[in-house]
Amino acid sequence: MDGRTRSWWGWGNVEDAVTGRERAELTRRAAELLPDADLTAHEPPPVESFGVRPSRIQAPPALAALASEDIRDRLAHSHGQAFRDVVRALLGRLPHVPDLVVRPTTEEHVVQVLEWCGEAGVAVIPFGGGTSVVGGVEPRVGDDYAGVVSLDLTSMDRVLEVDTTSRAALIEAGALGPHLERQLRPQGHTLRFFPQSFEFSTLGGWLATRAGGHFATHLTHIDDLTASLRVVTPAGLVETRRLPASGAGPSPDRMFLGSEGSLGVITRAWVRLQDRPRWRTGASVAFTDHEAGVEAVRALAQSGLNPANCRLLDPVEAFLNAGSPTAVLVLGFESADHPVDAWLDRALELCRDHGGSLTEPPRRTDTSAASAGARTEAADTWRSSFLRMPYQRDALAAQGMIVETFETACTWDRFAALRAAVDAAAQDAMRQVGATGVVTCRFTHVYPDGPAPYFGVYAAGRWGGTVEQWDEIKQAVSEALIAGGGTITHHHAVGRDHRPWYDRQRPDLFAAALRAGKKVLDPEGILNPGAVVDPAR
Template structure:
């Protein structure tokens, strides 16, 4: 067993993304471009931490040695990373806080925290890295006290079975710690969500997360082999088998459980030897349709790629501008001369321990211009840095949100056109323009995920901003549903997607989910109102 790594006093922004010593400056050319697309921008001041601390009500929890009730710890665990969360944090209008935060260091302490919470009738929110973008970790208003149970201090590698290539970790381990434990032994998990810096193994499992190289390494569902769940009714041990036909799989029940059944305390994952070579390549296609045909061909013919990320024309243009590099202008002019004009779309593909030749040849077959590794490696270098741009944009007066779905190939092109249009139409009702960027990033033999980023101007009034966000999000979600897409490919349900869950699961499916909640948690103590509303079990 390795020593626990301390990340209690990290210099993490309390009201934005990431380490507060890291900035992602906006190149002047990109700022001009945003003004051209969205209109004149205004910056509005954010609430100060000291002012927010003064609004935190007295804790309703009796003292316990494992529970911290100071205002700053409670503020820092009050919200995740969705746009509504940012609006609440940055405006200082936070209507609910946890009454305390437990930071256990062992499984026994988790059991003790659950016992304490049950004895006093508290609600418990399991908390990994707090990177949820759909309201997973926000306390809902409650007459009972709310206790956030943060797994921050539970980040040890418990064992590594090199014969079976199985590693067991405490569930609070965050991406960089997990990979450094494995790297020291020559292995990798290969799960790289963009939130890698802060999100945790338990959070990935509880939200059915997908990493950027899922095409090679798989989604967390394929990596998660088993582990332990502590519920208010006792613990559930999920045994590790390479495969099993022993009826419905409890492991599958834990995946996506969003803290509703209990706390995942430890998890065993399937690891691989660290790759010997990895590279990322850029390709331009004259049109989006040609790009889609190429990525579909690549996956349906099993060509060796570890990732495919195909940007639409708008995202391609914006990505190039955001690099701020001087060579971009002459390079894009040269692309236009040879026929890759305004409709051009950029594909970045990765290969791991394989040659890029087969994928490159497939791209050429569909009109792709393979341009080497410069753009691909710039993407790789910045892939965990790009969330920092959200801080800069906000401070310049621009709000950013993302949403995602997945659906069969036969409907991908239509949905990828309709989702941005729905967002643009919703913004028009407020006389606002919105910049919508789309890419396909998780590609399957039978379909793809569509990932949408939209940028629009902030308003001085946080309620007005929230109203605009809600209108755009609802329009996009309804369009996703109308096209037969899932409400989420990787972000999960939380509270923001909860109204759409019944449409996907059906009445009987939801009743089964509620019955599971009741079985593990008869008093409705765990993460209230996430997935399905508490009290309706």
């Protein structure tokens, strides 16, 4: 982290928090959008004020040097990074704190932790980088356990092997995004997987949550980049065979992808690499009619052009993040093999067919030339906004605003009705809880058969009650997503917060098979209880 300090209560690094001119401008925009909002800023309480109880458990001697009882460390591992997590920390409400944080440095340590916890009746919460926004790392496990261990694998962060011929790498699960990429760079490779949490999340976390990366089309989910897994379970080790493809029965990798540490602890994985891109080109396209922009994006998704970036922001989202009064499509292409100008030219033709117009000339980049690293102004603006969003969310949350997102995926034929239903549900819920606000929509990923809409809620909340206000809004929109034929999550995972709707989305017999699988792999039910699937205890 280059000497910077991770925040124990909010997003990212303390040194990168929103302050000064940036905070003043953010507050100004919020006041312009919601003139009745009380934007008084509140500071996080001191960690000593939480009254964290002493640890109920003690690590065995072989693991003692890896275990931490430090209060700040335990508080930082008591929650994820959802809006409700951040606000509860600001309000001093973190009731579920792990007894120990354990940082293994080898796979054998992981085996020892699971053996000890299984025998002692201690729950184990694999933590990853702690960026879950669905309660996936919160030790909310009930009273059936002697204690809770937060298992932090970030000390297991090496690239162990690179197969340049097959273009693949064996990487330990605790590798954070930037460290992973630094290790691949000398060979000219990249995993090319950049979620918004990239700086603070791990490979194992991406795998365990079936995360989605930054790129809008083609190889969007970590599933697409997974060649094989190595998983430590309480019942033993599972290691899958590395193959380009196989038709030999159901995929064992798929059993653990998305299991959120409830079936086993992913310790390493073979992942598919790509050569670092040389050619890039991009443009920003404005649409005065958002629905026309949606149709343009559908045409792009079904064209086979596979843009790397294809993010459509509705007018409110575009105003908040880029100051634009119209809907904006941020479009980009890249390749390590060939120039991509022709792909962008054809994409712009499709946009013009639907009423789109360029906001600036396209920027075309060859990274072997002096212009290396250049991007379009719009792409730079969007990228900067994209990375600053969580920090800005924290700042506004501390000023009594409700600032949160929810995401889904649906087929193109259902999108218009689903968006209308979600907007109506959110607006009605805001009225019910006394919060005035707006609902925004952008596309993060698009597929030939449908988009992944990412909705945002920006509302003037009531300080001290914004968690409860948000919970009511979340309940309403989640019901609308399921009723409208969408998924409860496209890439944010299930955790504990999405469980009620995930349980309705998945087929009953599949749920029974999943519970049976957990009983075999985790017979004592110690792994991440309550996330994805309940243990049979």
